Amino acid sequence: MNTADLGLPVDVPSTALFTDQYELTMLQAALKAGTADRRSVFEVFTRRLPDGRRYGVVGGTGRVLDAVENFRFDEGVLDFLRDRKIVDEQTLKWLADYRFSGDIWGYPEGEVYFPGSPIMRVEGSFAECVLLETVILSILNHDSAIAAAASRMASAAGDRPLIEMGARRTHELAAVAASRAAYVGGFASTSDLAAGFRYGIPTVGTSAHAFTLLHDRERDAFEAQVASLGRNTTLLVDTYDVAEAVRTAVEVAGPELGAVRIDSGDLLLVAHRVRQQLDELGATATKIVVTSDLDEYAIASLAAAPVDAYGVGTQLVTGSGHPTCSMVYKLVARAESADPAAPLVPVAKKSTGGKTSIGGRKWAARRPDERGVAEAEVIGTGPVPAGLADRQLLVELVKGGDVVAREPLDAARARHIAARADLPLSATQLSRGEPVLPTEYLQGRSES
Numbered sequence: 001m002n003t004a005d006l007g008l009p010v011d012v013p014s015t016a017l018f019t020d021q022y023e024l025t026m027l028q029a030a031l032k033a034g035t036a037d038r039r040s041v042f043e044v045f046t047r048r049l050p051d052g053r054r055y056g057v058v059g060g061t062g063r064v065l066d067a068v069e070n071f072r073f074d075e076g077v078l079d080f081l082r083d084r085k086i087v088d089e090q091t092l093k094w095l096a097d098y099r100f101s102g103d104i105w106g107y108p109e110g111e112v113y114f115p116g117s118p119i120m121r122v123e124g125s126f127a128e129c130v131l132l133e134t135v136i137l138s139i140l141n142h143d144s145a146i147a148a149a150a151s152r153m154a155s156a157a158g159d160r161p162l163i164e165m166g167a168r169r170t171h172e173l174a175a176v177a178a179s180r181a182a183y184v185g186g187f188a189s190t191s192d193l194a195a196g197f198r199y200g201i202p203t204v205g206t207s208a209h210a211f212t213l214l215h216d217r218e219r220d221a222f223e224a225q226v227a228s229l230g231r232n233t234t235l236l237v238d239t240y241d242v243a244e245a246v247r248t249a250v251e252v253a254g255p256e257l258g259a260v261r262i263d264s265g266d267l268l269l270v271a272h273r274v275r276q277q278l279d280e281l282g283a284t285a286t287k288i289v290v291t292s293d294l295d296e297y298a299i300a301s302l303a304a305a306p307v308d309a310y311g312v313g314t315q316l317v318t319g320s321g322h323p324t325c326s327m328v329y330k331l332v333a334r335a336e337s338a339d340p341a342a343p344l345v346p347v348a349k350k351s352t353g354g355k356t357s358i359g360g361r362k363w364a365a366r367r368p369d370e371r372g373v374a375e376a377e378v379i380g381t382g383p384v385p386a387g388l389a390d391r392q393l394l395v396e397l398v399k400g401g402d403v404v405a406r407e408p409l410d411a412a413r414a415r416h417i418a419a420r421a422d423l424p425l426s427a428t429q430l431s432r433g434e435p436v437l438p439t440e441y442l443q444g445r446s447e448s
Helices: 021-033 061-069 075-083 089-096 126-130 133-157 172-185 193-199 209-214 218-229 242-253 267-280 296-301 386-391 409-421
Strands: 039-045 103-106 120-125 162-164 234-236 259-262 287-290 309-312 328-335 344-346 362-368 374-381 395-399 439-442
Touching: 021 089, 021 126, 039 126, 039 133, 061 103, 061 133, 061 172, 061 395, 061 409, 075 089, 120 126, 120 133, 126 328, 133 162, 133 172, 133 296, 133 309, 133 328, 133 409, 162 172, 172 193, 172 409, 209 218, 209 234, 218 234, 218 242, 234 242, 242 259, 242 267, 259 267, 267 287, 362 386
Parallel strands: 162 309, 234 259, 259 287, 287 309, 374 439
Antiparallel strands: 039 120, 039 328, 103 120, 103 395, 328 344, 362 374
């Protein structure tokens, strides 16, 4: 399910102002210079992965498609631009009719990527493509960072489910996007109801410490929750004394108690003690859920603990220390003139400090070794070698301005699981290291 399926409006009149001012001033100058209609190719890529990460995860593609569709300059937006004198009347007239009519190709959501991977390719006139830079980057940088953190946490958790519960640790709209990206990366559910409503993600939640503190006795709180939510509920047992709370929880709910949640203390030690106590009390099927500022390293450290599920908040919605992917949106090819038949010319920024880029419209493929395990990310311009033709990674997302690749969120989630499984085993190591696949470049004649 996605936002379009639900018929939901975007959160603002349009996405057109999710942009930087210089996109519009470039447009104005290009219109005056007569270069605005030159056919152009922009690509999204990152020059490096966050320090220590072995792979990246594409997140937010579906949200990009929604944003492109809703990129409209309505009267209110045009009046704002006119009142601020940001652009002239000729440019305002052009913007009033703006509809993206070009093509977008990209790595499908949930796919993994590496330094240099052409994660998204936007083609059309310079004018219509340049306006999309900021909104595309803001979505892909945020959602891919969350998806990558989620993927690492899911790898560390193994078969144990992960609950996303970071809404209170970030902006309210970012929280919904983070829930979506976390689901793509491997999380099983979210506490955020807006994410459940918009994207069909399973939602969970029972009670916080405030509910226990509201009542005169912990037993009263447990009895009230069980009476309301049933014996299969999850009771929070670390408000006062954990051992006493576990005993009371089983007395109130019986051995049918669904789960207990531990939110503080030495989780490894406490989980072992609680498991032993639950078993002694006959609640052998009662599960243990742990929370308390977890990240992938903390989750990995609990691999030997009798834990059944993890709840993760702050570290997930902040990308576990890497809240952005440093993706950029660069012009890599443009026509010699506004003539639709004019050939494309590769272009690239040349500078020091590691900010160089490679010109030309690119394709990408992942080469496997003799066992079928990925061994290299191959990126090139011009013809695709025959041996890589069926290994290409970019898919068509938008054709002639129309979205052609919407899919259920579960499809992106399943794709990520499969893509990660095709990587070398070292991809899931949490120790610092280089990208698990090298990036190889094949230079050829750029397509026209």
